[in-house]
């Protein structure tokens with residue numbers, strides 16, 4: 031039998047969401063539940079995918095099936111499509127597997143033509159209503175199907191209102207609207223060169239095709255990327271009999287939520303308008319009434335309404351968002367779906383539904399989108415304030431939060447103005463580690479270049495600072511201190527505002543509000559912790575970040591990037607001294623100065639972590655990153671170092687690398703200069719011994735060697751670590767256990783993981799570098815070309831933000847398998863940025879990892895994602 035592409039609502043159910051889309055599956059389910067809905071049918075997501083596979087054409091077999099099903103709908107409704115009596119009118123709406131509100135197209139009143147409009151006028155005794163519906167349909171069809179701009183029609187409408195001397199659409203008479211229909215049709219013909227289609231069947235097929243086409247419109251593509259919806263899902267199309275809320279005083283339309291979507295309060299929240307269509311309610315031209323009013327107007331309908339809302343919530347075990355219409359006293363539900371809600375409301379609803387016995391804790395855990403927790407942890411813009419400002423540019427939503435301030439064009443400037451009491455936004459072409467102090471001082475960071483794992487993004491997420499990265503349309507002139515967007519120039523005196531959750535950049539100052547964390551948050555996260563088996567650690571480089579992460583529930587540190595500590599003002603000099611040293615002796619002298627600083631940092635971090643595990647990674651980045659780039663700074667440094675500018679320039683030239691990310695970095699530094707590893711070992715071990723003594727703890731420090739691709743590299747560095755550590759422990763007469771493990775971030779390390787595991791106490795996947803090296807994409811530059819990949823559907827997602835499970839994921843799987851084949855209990859973690867991404871966390875859970883590690887502000891997100899992964903695929907017995 032050939033494949034079925036069209037289903038009557040009575041042929042489906044809620045489990046068929048992938049095929050029928052969310053809306054279609056729910057309409058089918060409501061049919062089964064006996065809820066009054068206008069009848070109809072769904073053209074499947076597979077038909078949409080077929081449309082794309084067939085070069086964007088809808089094939090005859092699908093067309094035939096739509097027609098046959100339409101015949102059935104005529105029978106069921108007792109109406110005739112295009113009929114001279116009792117004509118059937120339908121709506122045509124998109125409906126993907128996941129709801130994508132407002133992203134795709136809708137057409138209402140389809141089936142109207144010059145003849146049926148007359149029949150409708152006669153049968154309803156309401157000519158005005160018939161012609162009003164017809165002119166709306168012509169406009170929608172022209173806009174959605176034929177891509178003639180809606181504004182052109184609105185202008186014609188506007189001209190007519192002026193001509194007739196009226197202000198509101200509702201003041202136009204039936205005669206006026208008839209005239210308007212003629213004008214609309216004339217305009218349509220002038221643009222298309224053909225008449226407005228009169229055959230309802232032709233209107234229908236064109237409209238279904240247009241909805242398929244709208245799956246690929248730019249806003250839908252952007253929405254999908256932001257919400258992890260693959261383009262391969264396609265959209266279904268729902269064709270449903272029209273019911274009219276604008277048929278007079280016993281008709282009306284409204285929207286309803288089974289609980290309050292802003293606060294989560296258990297109270298039906300609904301609004302309606304009598305004598306109006308759904309779009310009038312949403313458009314906000316007339317103020318809708320609260321649903322309680324309906325009790326006075328139509329008590330029976332009101333009771334039926336309340337019953338249905340309760341039935342739907344109990345049936346779906348979740349808060350429902352519904353649309354309804356009353357047509358001449360008869361109530362219809364047009365759709366239901368799990369309602370979108372604020373993070374606060376989501377927590378309250380989940381917790382209360384468990385208390386009410388409506389859902390289990392496991393079901394409650396699945397009700398919350400982990401990414402939504404972000405908004406509870408960062409300041410946010412006041413929504414009403416935000417609506418008053420223009421979006422001037424959009425970049426990547428690199429680190430959530432809201433920030434507002436005047437523009438600072440360099441880290442130094444940001445720091446100075448911050449110290450002088452100003453709120454600033456640091457705007458840079460791109461940031462380098464040198465900018466760290468400016469980044470800390472700034473309220474938010476905006477960069478023109480860079481992706482989700484660019485330096486700015488990683489550091490900002492670590493600090494919980496708002497960051498928009500890679501806003502390519504912004505032109506920055508750091509010398510002139512100007513920023514230009516769309517021809518408008520902004521200077522240091524101008525305010526801008528950043529929304530790190532959407533990537534939007536606004537002109538002007540927008541007030542922010544501190545998020546409130548209610549008691550439900552704690553209860554909910556407690557359940558997540560009870561359920562999950564994957565542990566959650568944090569990436570933290572300072573005691574402050576570590577303490578923040580502990581507050582957010584981190585169970586240890588999975589990565590301390592020691593290099594970040596060297597950028598502070600009081601450390602950069604000895605660090606530079608170490609780098610420019612040309613002899614081991616000179617290097618050791620500089621390292622001596624760095625030792626006490628590192629040691630005190632580590633002590634601070636151990637203390638902040640209250641005895642939890644701490645993984646410290648040895649120096650990783652190419653050394654030249656620490657050197658100044660500007661002539662003035664080079665001069666200053668040469669003076670400080672007591673060498674000539676020429677000599678220093680010589681060293682800088684020597685350190686220059688064509689491809690530093692693949693250059694002298696990671697364990698390669700310790701292999702060239704073992705004394706660096708010695709100093710770092712000493713700092714880690716001495717700090718641990720001292721804190722254990724002071725606090726009576728038994729910290730087991732974990733030393734992590736970066737960028738190992740060959741077991742002998744690890745063996746070499748490990749021997750230095752062991753020799754140094756064991757000598758210190760013996761010397762101090764202390765008892766201390768420590769571990770030496772490695773990052774797995776080079777493809778070669780994955781495929782030789784069985785050899786490496788023999789030398790390693792643990793593996794931690796550095797999925798940032800592993801992604802970079804698997805794809806051969808530079809993590810700092812990929813943003814510039816990946817956008818073309820999204821446009822051309824080569825990739826749906828940024829592989830630096832969401833693990834590429836098919837490719838990079840295989841390297842992880844190979845390493846897990848090979849590593850555990852020689853050491854069954856080998857501890858496995860992840861410390862790349864993917865450790866805080868829900869779908870990647872799910873993958874790490876499924877592949878048996880012990881923990882994920884992410885920036886402090888993503889710890890709650892990872893805890894919830896880990897719990898959800900456990901519910902979906904239980905690892906606990």
Ligand code: PEP
Nearest residue numbers: 775796797798799861862
């Ligand atoms: C990684 O590569 O995934 C990692 C965690 O290390 P870094 O980002 O510091 O290179």
Ligand code: MG
Nearest residue numbers: 775796798799
């Ligand atoms: Mg790395």
